[in-house]
Structure formats: C-alpha cells, structure tokens
Amino acid sequence: MKNGTILKKTLFPSPNPDVELYEIIYFSGGLRVKGLLAQPVQAGEYDGFLYLRGGIKGVGMVRPARIAQFAQEGFIVFAPYYRGNRGGEGNEDFGGDDREDALSAYRLLKEYKRVHKERIHVFGFSRGGVMALITGIEEKDVTSIVTWGGVSDMFLTYEERNDLRRMMKRVIGGTPNKYPERYKWRTPLYEVEEISAPVLIIHGKKDHNVSIDHAYRLEKRLKEAGKSVQSYYFSEFTHYFPPLKNREIVTMLCDWMKKQE
Secondary structure, eight states: OOTTOEEEEEEEOOSOTTEEEEEEEEEETTEEEEEEEEEESSOSOEEEEEEEOOSBTTBTOOOHHHHHHHHTTTEEEEEEOOTTSTTOSSOOOSSSTTHHHHHHHHHHHHHOTTEEEEEEEEEEETTHHHHHHHHHHHOTTOOEEEEESOOOOHHHHHHHOGGGHHHHHHHHSSOTTTOHHHHHHTOGGGGGGGOOSOEEEEEETTOSSSOHHHHHHHHHHHHHTTOOEEEEEETTOOSSOOHHHHHHHHHHHHHHHHHOO
16 A cells, blocks of 8 residues: 555544545555645645644644644645554654654645645644655655744754653654764754755744754755755744734745745
8 A cells, every 4th residue: 555545534623614624544654644634615726735743742733723724825734643643553753753654644645636736835843844854855846845943953952852851762762872873864954955845944033942043053054055945033932923923924934835836
C-alpha cells in the first residue's frame, strides 16, 4: 500500500458552515495514522495546504477551528495528528521517524481529487516548523513553506527548554552531547540547500517557547544558500498572537502563498 493512501474518511463536526471537516485515517510508513481534513463546501479545485502542528501528544493538538480558518481562505487543508495520537498507530518521536507522517500527508494531498496537484503549500507551527522544513527538503515540488513560531534547530530547543529535556531525552534517546547525530538529523538547518520552495518566516520576538533565534538562524542559512526567504518579526508578541492580529496574519500569509509560482 502506498504512503498517503486514505483508509477511512469520517465526517467531523465543523465550526464553520462554509467548511467541511473529515477525520482521516491514512497509511504512513506501515502505520495507520490519523489527521483532520478541512475543505471549502463550495465545489471546485483548490490549492493544497499541509498543516503541521506543534507540540507532542495532547499538547498542541490540531484544532478544528484553526484548520477551518485556513480552509475558508480557499485551501484544502490536511493536518496530521502524527503517529500514536487519537487512536493512530505507532509512537511520535519529535521530528524523527514521525516525519514520514508529514511526507505521507503531503502525498495524500497530491492524490486528493479536489486539490490542484501542482500547488501544495506547507505550513508549520512551533515544532511543526521542523516538519515543514523537512517536507520542503524531501519534496522538491512544494509550492511554498511557512514557519510560524517555528523550531529550526533541535540543539537550540534542548538548550533553551529545560522543561522539555526529559521528554526529548526519552523520545530522542539521549542528550545532544551523547547522540549529536540524532539531533542533527532533526535539525533542517543543515540541509536548507535542498529546499526549492520560497520560505516565509513569522515569529514573535518575545517568544519563550521557541526563541526568535530559531527564526534568525533559519533566515541566515536560507540567505547563505541563495534561497527565497521573507521574514516578519513582531517585537510585541510571544508564541501566541492576539486573535485580531492572528486573523490578519492568516490572511496575509494565505495571500502570500497564492502568489507563489
């Protein structure tokens, strides 16, 4: 069976009358993994939008209202829960083998009947930033990449987040000092030369969950590699933006995506 094959599609309650939601079970690396798909009710073909959540397990779980918000902007959105979540098989491992869930989700969108096959965008929030960049590295035909408050360097995450160290040691298998290769594998900064798509970086300068240094390092490496990159840094905001500003930025980034070739 091919990665990205839809095994089951179940109607899911939608918070928006203009958007249909479905919970999907799909095939990823030999596992049955679950995710949420949002599509405009109005018939037609739309750009695909791969939404890569942050957090791990229940923290940062996909929110129906959030992906419906992007679907309302004119996209068909698929947001994997990642393996081991909400009844899916396997175990999430923070940018390790669970990257296959993002790559398989990308292939799912490419095969989805209402998606414009040549126009699929990738969006990552927080830890999803790593997943989005990895997807852009692996899939050369990605149309655009957006990271919002996105992680770009797993070594830096371990250094900055004392509260995550126990989880990272357990999930990744040890510390960066003991297993630097495991952290390097999860750090897309080392492979940005392989990215073909334009990248948009959005980050709050007061972000204490994912420091602004992740964005600065990513922008620097992309520019050094001669890649197309734009950045919007907000001096007054943390990891979470106020609702009004959030909606404004959603519209902005969706407009930016639609302009990319």
